[in-house]
Amino acid sequence: MELKLKLNFILVTSNRRGGGIMAQISLNDIFSKYTSKKPIFKDKDTLSIRFTPENIPHRSEQINQLAHILAPVLRNEKPSNVFIYGKTGTGKTLIAKKVAANLEIVAEPNNLKIIYINCKMRKVTDTEYRLLAQLIEFFGEKVPYTGLPTSELYNRFFRLLDASRQNVVLVLDEIDSLVDKIGSLFLYNLTRINQDLEKTKITLVGISNNISFLENLDSRVKSSLSEEELIFPPYNATEIKDILTERSRIAFHPETITDAAIAKCAALAAQEHGDARKAIDLLRVAGETAERIGSNQVREEHVDIAQNKVDTDRYIETIHSQPKQSKIVLKAVLELYKKNAKGIQTGDVYDLYAKICQKNNIKSLTQRRVSDLITELDNFGIISTVNISKGRYGRTRKINVNLSGTVVSKIEEMFSKEL
Template identity: 50%
Template sequence: MDNSSLDGLFEELLETESLFKNKEVLRPAYTPENLPHRSDQINNIATVLVSALRGHTPSNVLIYGKTGTGKTAVARYVGIELERKSDHLNVQCNVLYINCEVIDTQYRLLANLAKQFGEDVPMTGWPTDQVFFRFKEAVDSRKQVIIIILDEIDKLIKKGDDVLYNLSRMNTDLQNARVSMIGISNDLKFTEFLDPRVKSSLGEEEIIFPPYDAEQISDILRQRAAIAYKENSMDDMVIPLCSAFAAQEHGDARRALDLMRVAGEIAEREKKNIIEEEHVRQAQEKIEVDRIVEVIRTLPTQSKLALYSVMLLRNNGHRNVTTGEVYNVYRQLCRNVDTDILTQRRVTDLISELDMLGILNAIVVSKGRYGRTKEIVLSVPVESTKKVLLEDYRLNMLADFKPVLTAQMHL
């Protein structure tokens, strides 16, 4: 390949002055030095964890709240302050953060924890008991208090709660060290699936994070915008509009920060000197499409086949299709990819699940003496949805599939 054609590829882009001073402050991983409207929650967690600075074992804490209510930011903020104060007091105290959406098995969690204490544990291959023993030995090698923050703890529990049982009981085997846990979840009901013994020890303290209102989100955005963007790079209506959109999403500050960041990126691509309302509206649309695309990408194959059936009917001129029509096309698709054909009742359940995810809109209608059925309308962009579905190797062979439509379907 002739590399001379790539000369100056980024020159023109670099010559355009960026609107951002520090884009990272608008990302979820950033922990700000000040957290507006969360002083009560900060004080509640600090009141529990102060025991660590006295060399005692803090109670385990469960933190609940919807997405974007500041749970992770507050837990990490208090953790940073705790470590800072422990250094000042010359008390050994460490805070470990684990994202259970990424590290979602008992073995991987224990291996990750052991590695943070310098243990050479492979990410697969050892008996789990051996990994736990190595972690326990490393922790107990000196007098210290360890706080383990388990973010999205409900993702871990889906694969069993043995690891939580072991961690919650390990203090009885330790001579020098003490271990406490902070579990963070968006799901208020996840403890219903826990062993009662784990539930009682894990939920010694519970802290609820309420959603932010639009005014509170505006305060958060103003604080971050001052660090993230250059002066006078934003129209006055940008922050109120981001706040209003996010308030509709149950007070999701993370969504508001994403909106403000993506709006800035869109303005930059358009070579604008200022972020305007229109950029926020475009960002809202882009984020929504990206979210739906990610949901569709992670659907089980059977759900993808049901969704693709609806899309094929739509492409054949059907605007409001029924479950019977979908099932007819679904069976044809299953035969083509040589997979099990589910019952019509089960496919109807899959359609209801797609409706709950906002991918379809399924409305129950009466057909008089013919009974009741569901009329199904797509709620997602057709082209991007089709592209994501065909990324699945099993559906890829169906790219040019033409369903056989029965005469009854045209009545």
């Protein structure tokens, strides 16, 4: 009813200025595509990252291993800590959550508490204080937003943990970003805590996309966190195709998606280190594209269009989630790239980076740290760097920007708002 009123309003107001019929026809066109055509999606939510599928092909080994590692909680014994790693979209979060959920079903209600924290979440894990406050809130106690000494928070957490006899499993997903933000002292404290607890045992499950994360940790934290290690290898094209076929059965109406389109999504995602998330994103966006164009079937050409959009969105999202310093480094790179696309060197980036910091009253990092941030941007695929020797002047790195014009202008827009 409300929609009709609005449409009439558009018609009336724009009629006075002329061109009103056009407005009516094009709107009707758009909406009738949605009402007259058979819909493509049966349940689009099943293609969102929040959805947990019932069937999980090609991961039974990892599921079994993790289940065996954590099963001792069912006998009130403490399991080993586990470190899980593998590239993005290899199913780490899915499997950790699935195994945890099943454990919770089987365990005696009061004997097991599983706490899942995604360390990439802003506000929750930006400081040691926020993280401890969050943990305390899991046990039902409120903590003021700021103001207490951290040691007091540790004491409260400790008291709550040990209040009754139980096993606590703390899943720290994207744990590397936690250490980036607050250092590794928190992990050190956590790995030592069992020595002082009388009734409770706490087990850590750390998850990371970054394989070298462990190497940079204090050796005691490292050995404690990785008592057990689980590796999630990338999926190949066939495995991704199985995952997509399974998922499209619940996401799409029968025969609204072609095998060729599924195979193409799988092939593209397999090229990108076997990333199931990318594959599912492609499938969803290809479906939306087909729907928008008015096609009654998702075909290969819709996947091509989806590929462009998904890539753009991912770069933007990755860059958006970077810390400010990293954004400034990228801003410097992009400004140099505009002037001279071929000759960007790390030294020039640093100089410009320092200038931008000064102009914005931001404390600049050392050349060494900026060099690390450049490596990180390289790891994300945003830029690529090659080492070159400058003879007796040492070495430098030459930088290439891997972003399309569209992505660059979107990023510039983002930076002009944020920086």
